[in-house]
Amino acid sequence: MDGKFNPGNSFAKVAWTRFLCPGLRLRYTHHPGHKKRVQATPKTRYNTPTINIRMTAMALDSNPRTTHFGFKEVPPDEKAKLVAEVFQSVASKYDLMNDVMSLGMHRLWKRFTIEQAALHEGLRVLDVASGTGDLAKAFAKKVGRTGKVVLTDINEAMLQVGRDRLIDAGIAGNVEYVIADAENLPFAANDFDCITMAFGLRNVTNKEAALQSMFRVLKPGGKILILEFSRPQTTLIRKLYDTYSFNVIPKMGELITKDRASYQYLVESIRMHPDQETLKEMMIAAEFEDVDYFNLCGGVVALHKGYKY
Ligand SMILES: C[S@@+](CC[C@H](N)C(=O)[O-])C[C@H]1O[C@@H](n2cnc3c(N)ncnc32)[C@H](O)[C@@H]1O
Numbered sequence: 001m002d003g004k005f006n007p008g009n010s011f012a013k014v015a016w017t018r019f020l021c022p023g024l025r026l027r028y029t030h031h032p033g034h035k036k037r038v039q040a041t042p043k044t045r046y047n048t049p050t051i052n053i054r055m056t057a058m059a060l061d062s063n064p065r066t067t068h069f070g071f072k073e074v075p076p077d078e079k080a081k082l083v084a085e086v087f088q089s090v091a092s093k094y095d096l097m098n099d100v101m102s103l104g105m106h107r108l109w110k111r112f113t114i115e116q117a118a119l120h121e122g123l124r125v126l127d128v129a130s131g132t133g134d135l136a137k138a139f140a141k142k143v144g145r146t147g148k149v150v151l152t153d154i155n156e157a158m159l160q161v162g163r164d165r166l167i168d169a170g171i172a173g174n175v176e177y178v179i180a181d182a183e184n185l186p187f188a189a190n191d192f193d194c195i196t197m198a199f200g201l202r203n204v205t206n207k208e209a210a211l212q213s214m215f216r217v218l219k220p221g222g223k224i225l226i227l228e229f230s231r232p233q234t235t236l237i238r239k240l241y242d243t244y245s246f247n248v249i250p251k252m253g254e255l256i257t258k259d260r261a262s263y264q265y266l267v268e269s270i271r272m273h274p275d276q277e278t279l280k281e282m283m284i285a286a287e288f289e290d291v292d293y294f295n296l297c298g299g300v301v302a303l304h305k306g307y308k309y
Contacts, residue, residue, distance in 0.1 A: 067079050067205055068269075068272045069082045069083070069265065069269075070264065070265040070267075070268030070269050070272065071268045071271075071272070076205050076206070079205045080154070080181075080205055082265075083154075083203045083205075084154065084155055086203075086262040086265055086266075087131070087155040087157065087158050087203075088155060088157050089257070089259050089262050090253075090257055090259060090262050090263075091132075091155070091157035091158050091160075091161050092157075092161065093256055093257045094131065094132055094158065094161065095132050095161075095165075096256060097252070097253065097256055097257060097263075100252055100256065101249055101252060101263075105297065106134075106199075107134075108296075109198075109227060109296050109297075109301050109303070110134050110135055110138075110198060110227070112294070112296065112303060113135060113196065113198060113225055113227045113303055114135065114138045114139070114142075116225055116294075116303060116305060117139065117142075117194050117196060117223070117225055119139055119142035119143055119147075119194060120142065120143070121142075121143060121144040121146055121147060122143065122144065122146040122147045123142075123143045123147045123193040123194060124143075124147060124148045124150075124191065124192045124193050124194075124219075125139045125143060125147070125148070125149045125150070125192060125193065125194045125195070125196070126149075126150045126152065126185075126187070126191075126192040126194070126195045126196070126214075126217065127139065127149060127150070127151050127152070127195075127196050127197070127198075128152055128153075128182045128185070128195060128196070128197040128200060128210075128214060129152070129153055129154070129182055129197050129198070129199070129200020129201070129203070129204075130151035130152060130153050130158075130159065130162055131153055131155075131158040131159070131161075131162060131198075131199075131200070132158060132161045132162045132165060133151055133159075133161075133162030133163070133165055133166055134198070135196050135198055136149050136151045136162065136166065136175065137165065137166055137169060137171060139196075140166070140171045140174055140175050141171070143174060144174070145173065145174055146174075147174055148174055148175070148176065149174060149175045149176075150175075150176045150177075150178055150187075150192075151163075151175065151176070151177050151178070152177075152178045152179070152180040152182070152185065153179065153180075153200075154179065154180065154181050154182070155179075156179055159177055159179060162177070163177050182197065182200065182201075182204050182210040182213060182214070183204060183205070183206050183209040183210045183213055184209070184213055185213045185214065185216070185217050187217045188217070189216050189217060190217070190218070190219045190220060191217045191218075191219065192217055192218055192219060192222060193219055193221075193222050193223070194222060194223050194224075194225070195214050195217070195218050195222070195223075195224045195225070196224070196225045196226075196227070197210075197214070197224075197225075197226050197227070197228075198226075198227040198228075199227060199228060199229070200228075201226055201228050201273070201279075202228055202229065202269050202270065202272070202273035203269065207274070207282065208282060208285070208286065211282060211283060211285075211286035211288075212286050212287075214286075215286050215287050215288060215308060218308045219308070220308055220309060221307070221308070221309065222307070222308050223305065223306070223307055224283075224288060224304075224305070224306050224307070224308070225303060225304070225305050226279070226283070226303070226304040226305075227301065227302075227303050227304075228273060228279070228301065228302065228304075229270040229273060229300065229301055230273070230275060230276050230279070230293075230295070230299055230300070230301060230302035231275035231276055231299055231302075232298055232299045232300050233295060233298050233299035234298060237297075237298040237299070237300065241300055245267040245270070246267055249263050249266065249267050250263045250264045250267065253266075276293050276295065276299065276302045276304075279293070279302070279304055280292070280293060280304060283304060283306045284306075287308070288306030288307065288308060289306065289307050289308070289309050290305075290306060290307045291304065291305070291306040292304075292305060292306075293305065
């Protein structure tokens with residue numbers, strides 16, 4: 001690893017994690033076949049049972065006739081088309097909007113994800129819903145010439161922006177671009193050492209199918225990291241976040257991309273996404289093991305981590 005930050009260095013790891021995730025209690029665990037690593041458990045679990053039950057019900061909805069697109073109920077077949085229209089529309093301004101909306105915080109969340117991936121030369125990595133390729137760009141440098149990073153996305157426009165960005169950064173040769181639905185990944189079983197998905201899962205119609213598909217293509221001993229908006233852990237953060245996201249983000253979208261509706265979808269889709277514990281349960285149901293999560297910025301975002309043994 002480079003000298004800037006070494007995830008194997010436990011002091012730096014603890015300091016960095018505390019900076020990003022003040023609500024976490026860190027403990028060291030050892031698993032056979034894996035390096036000693038820091039695991040985190042939230043000090044305070046989200047403790048409003050009514051909403052937890054509601055979120056579980058939404059995530060494990062047994063009625064296949066409708067699904068949610070933001071706050072709207074739509075037929076499952078229609079959701080993919082609507083999501084495609086959103087990302088088609090925002091692709092060219094996606095990176096700018098990410099910086100503006102998150103006040104640059106998405107860079108820290110992604111940096112934390114990159115450190116947790118703990119990649120090294122020669123590994124094969126799959127970045128699902130890769131979009132404009134922020135994670136993939138960093139991964140390509142870590143895995144070097146002997147490794148491979150595959151960027152997949154269902155949306156050609158987003159992947160094209162990603163490909164242009166990586167080429168402009170001089171990254172080629174150890175990267176591949178594949179248009180694919182996360183629910184049905186077109187790769188051989190046990191193919192990748194690490195799979196990541198950042199801010200993609202909430203857009204997928206059948207999240208269980210996507211988790212199963214990622215499990216299938218992950219190698220035994222491999223790691224999955226899912227970075228996604230989640231449930232703020234305190235009422236104060238939830239209120240501040242609601243006020244900001246419902247009142248400010250759609251207006252910013254309108255101003256910068258001339259597309260208010262897509263950013264209205266964004267804030268609504270975040271509210272409809274399974275909370276931390278529900279997503280953890282879904283990952284366990286998809287057969288991932290040692291699943292846990294880090295709350296970032298008080299649970300506004302969570303990084304879920306799991307393994308296939
Ligand atoms: C918010 S962007 C995230 C992009 C990038 N990972 C990042 O963190 O900046 C969500 C991406 O998910 C993609 N997406 C939505 N549904 C998908 C699906 N079913 N399979 C694969 N990608 C999907 C979209 O096209 C979009 O590029």
